[in-house]
Structures are given as structure tokens and as C-alpha cells.
Amino acid sequence: MVEKEFTIIDKAGIHARPATVLVQAVANVASEVYMTYNEKTVNLKSIMGIMSLGITHGAKVKVTISGSDENETMENLSQAMKNQGLAE
Template sequence: MKTVEISVLNKLGLHARPSAQLAKAANLYRSSITLTHEKRSVDAKSILGLMTMALPCGTTLQLSANGPDENEALAHLTELFTNRFGEAE
């Protein structure tokens, strides 16, 4: 299992559109992928789970992947966060 620490950089946080993008991207991989903030973890392949996290801009969280393609999954998903899910701010 691999884990990376990432931050929510887009101004509106992890709202519906980025949650959908994250879940769609996570579902491309066979590995199990988890998003953890403080003591709460959700399956990153679940848009509903992601949206219930209500993560605002500036939140630091852990993204974990466990499986045969965990490195590729973490690289791709980290890139989404780094690029603000395609949002200007």
C-alpha cells in the first residue's frame, strides 16, 4: 500500500464536479483507493462518499492505493489535485 499527502487547491474545494472527476479517474484502476482526512476515510471510487467529505480549499489529506496499479493510480489522482481538477482557481 502506498500513501501520499495532498492538498485541495481549487477555490471551491472538493465539490460535485471534482468529486465526479476523482471518482471516474479512480474507477480506471484495479487498486482500492482511499481518501482520508483526519479520522474519516472514504472509497475514492464513490462520488457520494467523496462529496460527503466536504473538503474546502486548503485541506490536507491522505490518498492511499493498494493493488497492482497503485503507483499509476496515485500519480494520476495526485495530478488531478495539483491541476485543481481543471478549474482556474
């Protein structure tokens, strides 16, 4: 299992467009991928789950990945979030 904390830097937080980017980044991986914010955890493969968190600018979120491709998945997800200007 790998975990990483991200700080959301997008001024609008995580809304529909960035949620779609996140889901697309992990849609075809073998690992289980979860995001936690304010003590609520959702599957990162679910747009509705991500949207239900109500993540705002400056929020700290934790991503937890477990499975056979967890390290590669975390690297790809981290890169996608940085490329989109979503998190650091």
C-alpha cells in the first residue's frame, strides 16, 4: 500500500472537469485507489464519489493505493494532478 498527501491548488477546487481527469488517470489500473478528505473516503474511480467530497482550494487530501501496480499508479496520478494544475 502507498499513500500520499496532496494540497489542492486549483482555485475552484475539485469540480467536474478535474474529477474526470482523476477518474481517467486510474480507470484502467488493477489497484484499488481511494481519496480521503475530511474523514470521508471514496473510490477514486467514481466521479460522483469524488464530487461528493466537496474539495475546495487549499484542501489537503490523501490518496491511498493498494495493488499490483500501486507505485506506477501513484506516479501517474501524481503527474496527472500536477499537469492539470490541480495539486502539489
